[in-house]
Every structure is written in C-alpha cells, then in structure tokens.
Amino acid sequence: MTVLKPVTAFGPDFPFAYDDWLNHPAGLGRIPVERHGEPVAVIGAGAAGIIAGHELMKMGLRPEIYESAKFGGRLRSEPFEGAETVIAELGGMRFPVSSRGFYHYVDKLGMESRPFPNPLTPAAGSTVIDLEGETHFAREAGDLPPLYREVAQAYRAALEEHADFAALTLAVRARDAERIKQIWDPLVEKWDERTFYDFVTSSQAFRSLSFRHREVFGQVGFGTGGWDSDFPNSMLEILRVNLLELDDHQRYIVGGVESVLHRLWNEVAPCAHWPDGTSLSTLNGGGTLGRAVRIARNAQGGLTVTDQWGVARDYAAVLVTCQSHLLTTSVEVDEALFAQKLWMALDRTRYMQAAKTFVMVDRPFWNDPGPDGRPLMSMTLTDRNTRGTYFFDNGPGRPAVICLSYSWMTDALKLLPYGPEKRVELALSALERIYPGVDIRRHIRGNPICVSWEADENFLGAFKGALPGHYRYNHRMYGHFMQSELPAAQRGIFLAGDGISWTPAWVEGAVQTALNAVWGIMTHMGGACAPDNPGPGDRWADLGPVSLPD
Structure with missing residues (x-):
C-alpha cells in the first residue's frame, strides 16, 4: 500500500527529495582532506548564499561572503523606529509548509512560525472583498456570493482538464518520481509557450462562464489573492505553484524571517577541519566583505573576485546568488565564464515588480x-x-x-x-x-x-516571472551546477537563488538551488556524497528535467 506524505516542494521538474538529503545521518558529503580550509567565494548574503555557505563550512571549506548592500537579501525584516521588535516584512513574508528545505533550517534553529493572515483563513479572522465599489464581508469562502464559488470551481476543473491535476498531486504526495515525470514532462512542451490567461480561457469550465468570472478570478483569484499580474506568464510557472501548494498553508516567522539568516550566520555547527565553536560569522571575521565588482579567470586556473575597494582574492570556486541581470550591469564578469546560451538565459530572464x-x-x-x-x-x-x-x-x-x-x-x-x-x-x-x-x-x-x-x-x-518560451532558459540556469561536460574555462563558477530555480518568488527555490550548488562545488573540489545518501547531481541522469529542442 502506498503511503502518502503531505504535499512538499518535490519536483515536478526535478523530483529530488532535498529534505531527505539534508536529514540523512551521513551528511551531504565530504571533500578531500587536502582541500580543507580552501576559500570559496559566495556573492550575496541572502537565503541561497547563507545556506550554501553554512553547508560548505561544515564540509571544511572557508566560504567568504560578499554583500553589496544589506544582509538578508529579499528576506528583509525592517524594524520600525523606536520599536525594534515590531517589523515590516519587505520581501518574503509567507512561507508554505510544503517548503521542507526551508523549514529544515527554521526547525533546526528553533524558530517559531505562525499561520499567515491570508484571505478567508482562520488567521485572518475575516476578509473583505471590494470590487467595482461592491463590498462583501466573509469569514470563510461559503459566505461569499455564488459567483466566487463558481470561479473557484471553474479553476479546479481547468486544472483537471488541462493538467491531470489530481493524479499529479497524488504522485507528488507519494513521491513517485517516475509517475510525476510521466505526467509532467508532456505538460512542459504543451504549456511552456502558452500563458496563464490562455489556460484559463481555453478551459471548458471558464468558457461556459462570463467575462465577469474571469475578471473576478484575476482580481481575487484563490489562495493569497488576485492573479491578473501573472496572466502573461508561462502556465508552467503557475502549475508549479498550485501543484506544490506554495500558495497554501502559509506561515510567517515570528520576529521576522531575516532573523533565520542571522541565526544561521552565527550558528555553531560540527564541521570537518574547523575547530569547535566555528560559525560562518567567525570564519568571516564577524562581517561580510563588500560589493563584488569583478569575477575573472586567473593564471592558476581558478577564479579571482575583486571587491569595491579594488582588493582581489583568489578562489577555487565562486557561487553567485545575486539577481541575474546584475551580471551584465553591476558586476563585470569575464564573458568566457559562461556559454553564450547561458548568457542569453541570464539576460533574458524577466523580473516582476x-x-x-x-x-x-x-x-x-x-x-x-x-x-x-x-x-x-x-x-x-x-x-x-x-x-x-x-x-x-x-x-x-x-x-x-x-x-x-x-x-x-x-x-x-x-x-x-x-x-x-x-x-x-x-x-x-x-x-x-x-x-x-x-x-x-x-x-x-x-x-x-x-x-x-x-x-x-x-x-x-522582486522575483522572476517566466514568460512563454522561457523553459529552456530556466533549464540552462538550473542545470548549470552539472559541470562535468563543460569546458574547463566555464567550470568553478556556480549559480543559485530563487531566480535560478523553477519556483521564483518562493524561498524554497533559493534553498534548493543553494543545495545544488553545494553539491556542484563539493564535486568540483574532488568530493562526493556518501553512497547511501546521493545528492542532486548523483540523481540528475535519471531525475533531471526534460529537455526541449532548441
């Protein structure tokens, strides 16, 4: 009998169990003793940078963190003046329980979370919907006029019609990677070049309803609110959100989510090579380096990062977690470090406001x-x-x-x-x-x-919003951590962050791509995972995303 687990962010493009990898007693992997203590550069002190740095430190490397502005990236908790414990969550503020990679660190640090006051949830208490000057009060969905229920029912029907959604959800719950790919991979080609709006309007359920129904769906939507801002996006982007319940069962972090990264920065962890009491903070002298302004290949075959003060430091590997457009605007990057097709993907990535x-x-x-x-x-x-x-x-x-x-x-x-x-x-x-x-x-x-x-x-x-036709770009960026077949001139520089992931705007994407990069850097340094706890790169050949022809 199949045991169904709760829905987690398992796939669907790459159905690898990051939470199982993290929780395995064997650890993520090891690097050769002779590489212990070597510095690696991590550009960006957001979720991807700090999590990757923490795990690389545990392997015995010395992650040196560069930050151009404010620690925390888009996990930014801003205190109000005179009330330091009262905060505004300017970036990520609601975190679905399906984000098991993220909650691995939240739980490990003993952080408290509570239900987020989303519309029509007990945490909100009550909800008011105000459209075209008409106002409705509700404590639950059943309190709203029939039109709103019709909209919700129509979208559920559209998901079933176009995406075999119930079967796909069942496969995610069962963590049945083979079944997930059997259903998902054909959807990639079918929906990559079609928009969210096309998905809605071409469904039988919505075709039988009025324009007003589609309008309400755009303004109010389901889960956390309206979806009209996403109507131009590739439908694959939305399907992942629905399937992985990223818009459901959300919680907020008491004290501000930025505190998770501050705690991890100061967290003492058992490490290969480093003495007891070591943390990312102590390895970095209590503070990050400043802005990275140049990344270049050096004469020894490694990489050199130059900071805003003109100080150049050499590394065996560099992890870049900043927004992709900064690599052609803010940071001078040797063009030869990335293939031209990857440059196309990095520069054509579209970000939402x-x-x-x-x-x-x-x-x-x-x-x-x-x-x-x-x-x-x-x-x-x-x-x-x-x-x-x-x-x-x-x-x-x-x-x-x-x-x-x-x-x-x-x-x-x-x-x-x-x-x-x-x-x-x-x-x-x-x-x-x-x-x-x-x-x-x-x-x-x-x-x-x-x-x-x-x-x-x-x-x-704010975050990536893939347009129709962008699947290939996403595939190039996400899969870049697999470097064994790259020319030597393109190895050693890695990418991470939610914008590199399949799930932009969600911290789980930053966590998963950070862990991909950890595997990539470990392998680049001659290391490997324990045989009984294979990492993402070890499973890439059989679980990797489907390729679409160029």
Whole structure:
C-alpha cells in the first residue's frame, strides 16, 4: 500500500527529495582532506548564499561572503523606529509548509512560525472583498456570493482538464518520481509557450462562464489573492505553484524571517577541519566583505573576485546568488565564464515588480466591533490601489502593524515615483472608501516603511516571472551546477537563488538551488556524497528535467 506524505516542494521538474538529503545521518558529503580550509567565494548574503555557505563550512571549506548592500537579501525584516521588535516584512513574508528545505533550517534553529493572515483563513479572522465599489464581508469562502464559488470551481476543473491535476498531486504526495515525470514532462512542451490567461480561457469550465468570472478570478483569484499580474506568464510557472501548494498553508516567522539568516550566520555547527565553536560569522571575521565588482579567470586556473575597494582574492570556486541581470550591469564578469546560451538565459530572464507599504499602529484596533457587530476592518482584497491589505497583531501591550498595500506589476509601478508619505495617503484614501467612518490615521505611530524592489539597484525587480518560451532558459540556469561536460574555462563558477530555480518568488527555490550548488562545488573540489545518501547531481541522469529542442 502506498503511503502518502503531505504535499512538499518535490519536483515536478526535478523530483529530488532535498529534505531527505539534508536529514540523512551521513551528511551531504565530504571533500578531500587536502582541500580543507580552501576559500570559496559566495556573492550575496541572502537565503541561497547563507545556506550554501553554512553547508560548505561544515564540509571544511572557508566560504567568504560578499554583500553589496544589506544582509538578508529579499528576506528583509525592517524594524520600525523606536520599536525594534515590531517589523515590516519587505520581501518574503509567507512561507508554505510544503517548503521542507526551508523549514529544515527554521526547525533546526528553533524558530517559531505562525499561520499567515491570508484571505478567508482562520488567521485572518475575516476578509473583505471590494470590487467595482461592491463590498462583501466573509469569514470563510461559503459566505461569499455564488459567483466566487463558481470561479473557484471553474479553476479546479481547468486544472483537471488541462493538467491531470489530481493524479499529479497524488504522485507528488507519494513521491513517485517516475509517475510525476510521466505526467509532467508532456505538460512542459504543451504549456511552456502558452500563458496563464490562455489556460484559463481555453478551459471548458471558464468558457461556459462570463467575462465577469474571469475578471473576478484575476482580481481575487484563490489562495493569497488576485492573479491578473501573472496572466502573461508561462502556465508552467503557475502549475508549479498550485501543484506544490506554495500558495497554501502559509506561515510567517515570528520576529521576522531575516532573523533565520542571522541565526544561521552565527550558528555553531560540527564541521570537518574547523575547530569547535566555528560559525560562518567567525570564519568571516564577524562581517561580510563588500560589493563584488569583478569575477575573472586567473593564471592558476581558478577564479579571482575583486571587491569595491579594488582588493582581489583568489578562489577555487565562486557561487553567485545575486539577481541575474546584475551580471551584465553591476558586476563585470569575464564573458568566457559562461556559454553564450547561458548568457542569453541570464539576460533574458524577466523580473516582476512589487511594492509594499507598511505602517505601525498603536494597537490592533481593527478587531474592535463596528456598529454592525463586525470587526472595524478585515484582511482586504480590492481592485483599488491597495490591492491587498494585511493586519498583524503582535500581542498585548505591543504596537501592531498594517501592510496597507501589497501590489505587483502595473499596480506597483503606479507608486514608483512617490515617497512613503504619498504612498500612505493613496492607501488610506482607498481604504477610507471601503471602510467609511474608520479613522486609521489617529492610530498610526512613527514613520511608514515602503519598498519598490524594481527601484533597488541590487535587485532590479522582486522575483522572476517566466514568460512563454522561457523553459529552456530556466533549464540552462538550473542545470548549470552539472559541470562535468563543460569546458574547463566555464567550470568553478556556480549559480543559485530563487531566480535560478523553477519556483521564483518562493524561498524554497533559493534553498534548493543553494543545495545544488553545494553539491556542484563539493564535486568540483574532488568530493562526493556518501553512497547511501546521493545528492542532486548523483540523481540528475535519471531525475533531471526534460529537455526541449532548441
């Protein structure tokens, strides 16, 4: 009898059990003793860089971390002035329980997580949907008008019609890699060059419904909210999110997700070669190096990284975790280090825009009963400028936080020219129309915290959003850690990060590509996995992603 595990981020393109590899008592692998202590460069102190650095340290290497701006990358938890434990999550803020690679580290560090207040969840308490000036209050999906249920049912039917979704989900739960590939691989060719919107509108279920149904689906969607910003994306991108439950059962990290990386940076771990008490922090003298401005092949056949102060350091291997466009803008990279087809993939990767606006308030006043007995305010989805509004209760006696607005693409670009005060005014103006008579302003404390990721020179966008036809590009980037068949001039430099993964915008993609790079660097240094705990590269030949012809 097949034992079904919970849905995890297992595949579907590369169905390798990263969590099993991490948890195996044999460890991830070993490198030869004569290579112990050798430095390797890790460019970027985000999730991919810090996790890869931690695992490489345990193998006995010396990861030297470069960071151009702020430790944490897009796991950025910004404290409000005067309330250091009250934070705004400017980047990743909700983490599905299917992300078992990520939670391996969360659990190992003893970090606490709680359910995220997504729409129509118990954690939110209540939800308000406001579209075209019509407002609906709901505590669960059944409280909404029939049209919303019809939309949800139509999308489930579309998934079944176009993707054999129930069978695919069953295979993921069973971790049946052969069955997953049997169903998924044909879908790659079928849907790579077709959009999310095409998937919806070409389904029988949606064809029998009105344009209004498709419009509501775009504005409100399912799970965490509207999906119209993703309508132009390749449908494969969305199918992975649905299949791996990345948009379901989400939690947030108490104290801010950035603290996971700070804790891992300081975590003392048993290491080959290094003495007891060693951490990434101690190996790096308590702080990261600065901006990497050049990566070049050196005369010894290794790689040289030059920092912003003109200091050049030599390495046997370099791991690059920054956003791919920075390799042709911010960092001078020898062109010969990557094949031209890989350069095409790195430079053509398309990134989506995202903006958030947070305020700290004196208390969770939104829970106060209004004249109708309902809470004064609820988690809110709307077609107005705010798009998504979330509420965070930090407990008795502590200030609370409102994410006034979380928006993507065009809605994010509307705010790009404006400073924090103007953004707050625009958000309050929209919310005052939904909640007339509720005085949000008198509860605000301190200064707002805002972000537009596309305006940050170190990111140039929030996360990848693959367009139709981009599967081949993703395959080139993701599979680059397999270097045995590359010419010598292209070996030793590795890529990681959620933008390299199949699941952009989700930290699990950063974790998995970091672990791929760890395997790649270990192998490059002459190391190997234990025979009873093969790594991703050891299983690539039989589990690797399907190739589409160029």
